[in-house]
Amino acid sequence: MKKSLQLFYSFLKKPQPLKFSHNRKELVKDFFSILLLNFCFAILLLSVLSCFAHFNLVNVYEGPNFLNEYGIIGxxxxxxIFAPISEELVFRWHLKDINGTIYFVSLSIAIIIVSYLSNSWIKFAVVTIALLAAANVISSIRTKNRFLSIRIWKKAYPYLFYFTALIFGLVHLSNYKDLSITDPSFVFYIGSQAFGALGLGYIRIKNGLIYAILLHALYNFICFSILAIVH
Known part of the structure; x- marks a missing residue:
């Protein structure tokens, strides 16, 4: 476990699109080390948030209550099932594909811009322009020096990796009623998701998308089980 966490820490210092590892023993160690680390961080963050809330140092926001809304089976x-598969496809699939990366960054920027707009037609135009821009960049890469493009991609990869984790965290703002980035306490509410995205991204890059989905599903299942028992 110690070695797995050391390798993860080394990766975080300079994320790169690693070659797939076929070492099953190492995979199991990495898988459960990241799982435990994510839970430890989440518990720490929740403890700090609870302490701050007790002394009225942060605002308290109502989170989702899926059990009341959808029931246990839903x-x-x-x-x-649905969240791990869909979120990993959207937020982690592109980490091993340069074309997917271009689309992800373009659409992420477009969605951030759209979130500040009210006119539906302007929103549609922004997203359309983002898609066309991404397609144009990909077309240029295919007709020009692809090796140069891959070199640039690798140099920019650390920023891409952390950008992906940040966007993943920000998306979960919608889980809390009235919470936005204008309130600094948002860090405590989405910090565990952003941090968890780092481990999920690492597993996806090193071992493949299916293992990132499984890790995400197992983490959610444990949280779901605890909430179901308490509920």
Whole structure:
């Protein structure tokens, strides 16, 4: 476990699109080390948030209550199956594909811009321009020096990796009613998701998308089980 965490820490210092590892023993160690690390961080963050909330140092926001809304079976399907598969496809698939990366960055920027707009036609135009811009960049890469493009991609990869984790965290702002980035306490509410995205990204890059989905599903299943028992 110690070695797995050391390798993860080394990766975080300079993320790179690693070659796939076929070492099953190492995979199991990495998988459960990242899982435990994510839970430890989440518990630490929740403890700090609870302490701050007790002394009225942060605002308290209402989180999602899927059990009341969808029931146990519906919540299980949504949280443990649908969310891990869809979120990993959207937020981690592109980490090994330069074309997917271009589309992800373009659409992420477009969605951030759109979130500040009210006119539907302007929103549509922004997203359309983002897609066309991404397609144009990909077309240029294919007709020009692809090796140079890959070199640039690798140099920019650390920024891409952390950008992906940040966007993943920010998306979860919608889980809390009235919470936005204008309130500094948002860090405590989405910090565990952003941090968890780092481990999920690492597993996806090193071992493949399916293992990132499984890790995400297992983490959610444990959280779901605890909430179901308490509920």
């Amino acid at each position: 919540t299980f399907i949504f949280v443990c």
